Amino acid sequence: MAKRRSSANGQTGKSGNGRASGGRSKSGRGNSGQIDESLLKEIENIPLRLAAQDRYLNYSLSVITSRALPDVRDGFKPVQRRILYTMLQQRLDSNAKHSKCAKVVGDVMGKYHPHGDSSIYEALVRMSQAFSLRMPMIDGSGNFGSIDGDNAAAMRYTECRMTPIASAVLMDLSTRTVAFKQNYDGTREEPVVLPSRVPNLLVNGATGIAVGMATNIPPHNLKEVCKALLKLLSDPEIKDYQLVAGDAIQGPDFPTGGEIVNSKEELREIYATGSGTVKLRGVASVAETSKSGDVLRITEIPFGVNKALMVERIAELVYSNKLPLVEEVRDLSSEDIRVDLLLKKGADANKVLAYLYKNTPLQTNFNVNLTCLTPTENPEVGAPRRLSLKEILWYFLHFRLDVLTARLTNELNSLLRRIHILEGFALIFDALDMIIKIIRNSEGKADAADKIMKKFPAEKGGLDAEQTDAILELKLYRLARLEINLILDELKAKRKRVKEIEKLLADDREDYLSSGRWKLIREELTSLVTDYASDVAGRRRSQILTQTEEIEITEEDFIVAENCHVLVTVDGWVKRQKHIADPSKSRLRQGDKVLACVSGNTRETIAFFSSLGVCYTARMQDLPASTGFGEPIQKLFKFKDGERIIAAMSMDPRIIGNIAEDPKGSYYPETHALAASSDGYALRFGLQSFAEPSTRAGRRFSRVKAGAAIVDVVPVHGTETVLAVSADCRGMVCPVDEINYLSGAGKGVLLMKLATTDRLLGFKPSTGDRDLLTVVTNRGAKKTISTAKYRVTSRGGRGIELQKNGKIAEIVENAVEPPTLFDE
Structure with missing residues (x-):
């Protein structure tokens, strides 16, 4: 990578009129078209890796x-501190008139x-939101957003x-x-840090994402933080766990609010x-009870949650029938949160809440990250x-000790300057x-x-230039006897204060209980609680629930x-x-056909068997309700390339x-499944493991050889015969019990x-009756094959x-059989 060096005056080889100096063109070539050798001396070759590393490091540090x-120290980010x-x-303290945010x-x-300006205004808005900060620093007038996610x-x-609390930050x-x-x-x-008397980092918390690191500090109660600080002052050797206890x-x-x-x-x-990780949840309770149903009222929500989106999510569950115990959702919030859930008659409010x-x-x-x-x-870099x-x-x-020391030192210097002036006044009284005679002449x-x-030389204990100037600026009314006494009283009081400050600054004891400056800090913390934590x-808003009784719920509780x-x-x-009365009349996409139509309860499971030997299961309630084409089954499960559904079975x-x-101790269950693959292999397997919903990846029931595929899966009882038909017009009938029952996925026999x-x-x-199997020949003719027409032989033969x-x-x-109908 080539890096261009700048000249001493900050320019890069150009004259003040914008033209290349020395007759050079913008391309760095002279009038003769040759490259100017002086430019080559200004180019430094740097590996791209080092240049990128250096620049990215500077960016990340920034x-x-x-x-x-x-x-x-003050708990603020630079933009908040600058605001x-x-x-x-601009003198916009708590007693001032509101001023435009744009200013x-x-x-x-x-x-x-x-x-x-948008990032600055967003920070200003957040500092004024009572639902974002525990102790807002800005008092806003107008629309500053809402907990529903509305923009300011x-x-x-x-x-x-x-x-008012911002005054304690800037005091x-x-x-x-x-x-x-x-x-x-x-x-x-600008200040590197604000001399905050408020432990703002813990009181208001902070959230930020940097390069390679982040912060997520939760807000805390001001009274509790101040008491923890006082505890640390009383016992510097206190442990962390002792600070998280008692008051x-x-x-x-x-x-x-909410519950932790x-x-x-x-x-x-x-x-x-x-x-x-802090687990935080909202607060809800039964607010009204009636014969038609109770009202579950949400009064507090977790920190950082968009209330409107939360209500929308609850309503989505209700209207999609996934929360059938709730009849209606109403957001009646004003300044306080109030979301009412109208429960159906007999509904358990605790289960709904769970x-x-x-x-x-x-x-x-x-996720806490302190x-x-x-x-x-370097005071400018942390x-x-x-x-x-x-x-x-x-x-x-x-x-706070550093700030207090600097404040006392500045006060001492100011007092000494004032005493020096007052001593000059006292000298000439x-x-x-x-x-007066000297001045008049x-x-x-x-x-x-x-x-x-x-007349009053400084080397003999007289006046210096500063004292003399103060005397000449003295107003005549200050020469009265009463005023002179006030000056002497002021001098006496200031000398007393100087002694107090000098004693405080000279006290370097590490004893947190005895040191004078630490006592002042204790008084500041106590007054902070009195002034701003009434x-x-x-009052604590988030309640700590160290012992909670978890209510056991099942999916069936919330399925109609x-x-x-x-x-x-x-x-x-x-x-x-x-209800589907006739599957053949159901609405399908052009060219599509009905594969299966099964019935069952919405709480029960349906199993879909694929051509690759995988069974996918789901609750019937979770399938898309539609009177149209429905939805592709690939949306519900994770299929492989070329995989397709070849059978469906109600559980x-x-x-x-x-x-x-x-x-x-029977070898196989009363009802199990029979599957066969296109290469002539078959197996039997149990269905008990498919009675519950599975993951999107499904569960394998057969290991199919490469190039082959499962052709069908049907329920059997082990006492039937099976008629198998191949593409070369060959068929055979054999007992089902000759096909091995496998406890796990396998190739079969x-x-x-x-x-x-x-x-x-x-x-x-x-089962021994005259069951029919209809086939279509390559000439388009339909042929019906009866299971009772051919004699039963052993498996593994070529058939007839x-x-x-x-x-x-x-x-x-022949036709997809109408589904079994149940009495409602």
Whole structure:
């Protein structure tokens, strides 16, 4: 990769008028058309791998440290910090009048955050949403979005100002208690971190995705976090698990409430390692009871869940008949959440709630990741780390110690400057007449200052230039005796305060209980709880349920038990209808034919057997209900190339009979299945393993040889005979019990010996009656073969010749039998 070096003046070989200097053209060639050798000296060859690595590293570091991750000290990302700092400069405190958000966003983008205005406005909106932050930092006026996922109005319509708690975040900023850095264009300064008195990282949490890492910190209760900080101050050796107990941090406290169903051990492990999963679910209870049915009311939803989508999901389950215990869903929410579910008469509300927890966003997981930026030697750059709860609290306490120390130092310096001035006033109080006389006889301010300093030289304990200037700026009314006494009192009070501050700054003891500055921090935390975590604001919203009783539910509880019919076509389309009187008159795609039509209860299973020896099962309720063509069966299962359905069988006991193994030790169940492949092999197998729904991949029942395929699967009892027919017009009848019963998937045994070019087309089991099998010859003629016409022989033979000339093209069912009808 070639890299172009820049010249010393920042240009690349071009003159001020935009033309190439030295007569060079834009292509770097001179007037003669030759390449200028001076340009070649400015080119540096760098491997593409190194150049890409260097640039990607710079990009990833920028995203990590300057955009996606919050700082452990103030808990803000850069964009949030810049928004609050800009609002402070615009004097938009909690007592100010609301100002247009567009003005705030414009100043943030123009002065400190050179990114898109939409991302800045999104951050501002989130900082004002009570359902996003536990303690919002911005008081918005107008449409700032909703928990239903509605977007905020455009920033030209909305207004904002800071909330009272934001004042505690910015309180010490005016005294320069934190480091400042240059903004992106070097025209002004911005704080590296805000001197927050609020443990904002834990109180409001944070979510962000950087390059190669992410953060997901849940919000917490302010009162609990402050008590945990006080506990750490009282006992620096306290363990993480001891901070998650008693009246300290019990667990996350989400702004939308909800119930946390983790055990204490799980929560302690999360806070000790900095990662884990918090199980959060909404709150619902029976609000009304009547003869027609109860009303299950949802009053709290999990944090981060879109309420409208959640209600839509519940309604989808209700109207698709997957939640038959619920008759109707009503969203009656206003400022408070209220979603009413009208239950049917006799419905169990606990089972409905358990189903909602399992199948809807009413229960979610919050993946905790306590990753944030920690301080380094460079105050402008933080190092990303995953911290434990104790480490986060420790960083915040020492950050508050640094801020407090800087505040006391600044206050001390200010006091010393003021004392220096007051001492000058006190020095000249007894010589006021002399000072006035000197001033009246002076030619100006500078001449008066020189004469006063000569009269009271600094080296003899007199006045310096700063004191003299303050005396000359003194208003005449301050020369009154009462005012002089006030100045002396002020001097006395300030000297006393200086001694207090010097004592605090000189106290470097590590004892968290005895150190003066740590006592001040304890007082700050206590006042923080008093001011911003009163009984209402400090009340925990998310309840911790360490012991929950899980309600056992089954799918059958939520399936309407009704009879239905399932129709499958040769081309692989399937549909479910409540009643099909005549399958031949059912609506099909052009050229398609009915393969099977089975009946059963919606709670029962239907088995689909494929040509590759795989059985796919599903509940009849889960099949598409349609009066049209239905849907391709490939949507329901995971088929391989060339695989197709060759048979379908209802697992309803009323239809299939007893498929369970005989407890007395019978070799095979009373009702089982017979399958045969096109290469002449056959096997019998049990159906009990297919009585429950399977995965999309299905379950194998036969291992078919390459190039062959299963031609049919039918239920048998082991006492029948079977008529097998091949394409070369050969057939044979043999006892079913000669075909081996396999407990697992296998190839089977030879049913009929076929010629090299021959293949088995199908078979027909018979109980001894005159069962008919209809075939179509290659000349288009139909021929009926009776199972009673031919004698029974052993399996494995070549069979007998069914006709002298021609071949059989296909086997045609006489007609798909009408499905069994049940009394409703």
